Amino acid sequence: MASTLVPADPEAGPDKEVTWEDQQKLNTFNRLNAKVRIIAEEIQTKKEQLLQYKDAEGDIMMLMDEPVVRYQVGEVFFHLSDGEATELVSKHTEHVEQLISQLESESENHTSNVSLLKRALYDKFGKQINLDD
Numbered sequence: 001m002a003s004t005l006v007p008a009d010p011e012a013g014p015d016k017e018v019t020w021e022d023q024q025k026l027n028t029f030n031r032l033n034a035k036v037r038i039i040a041e042e043i044q045t046k047k048e049q050l051l052q053y054k055d056a057e058g059d060i061m062m063l064m065d066e067p068v069v070r071y072q073v074g075e076v077f078f079h080l081s082d083g084e085a086t087e088l089v090s091k092h093t094e095h096v097e098q099l100i101s102q103l104e105s106e107s108e109n110h111t112s113n114v115s116l117l118k119r120a121l122y123d124k125f126g127k128q129i130n131l132d133d
Contacts, residue, residue, distance in 0.1 A: 039110070
């Protein structure tokens, strides 16, 4: 059973029938749009984490004269040499940079799919549908 859209604007033209395929496109559009927003939040969190690691690298440089550097993981502190701490922070920094790159790539992929779906739905329904965020 297909439903129809009610035009919000009398100038929108005649009602178009919403087919099962159209509904699937709408559902996919909404899912991908939500994923893009979630990924954007994750990217922001990872960028903040990256800044913390870069600050930690600077802090370790200032502690080069100290025999032991206290490195915190969760609620626990480890005593490491400055070289070990620098290496550990560098590994974490590289890992977070890779995650950011992957998330940005995934976001771009989803955004392009959202644009294609948006264009297809607007082509069919015109002013009868609002897909803006």
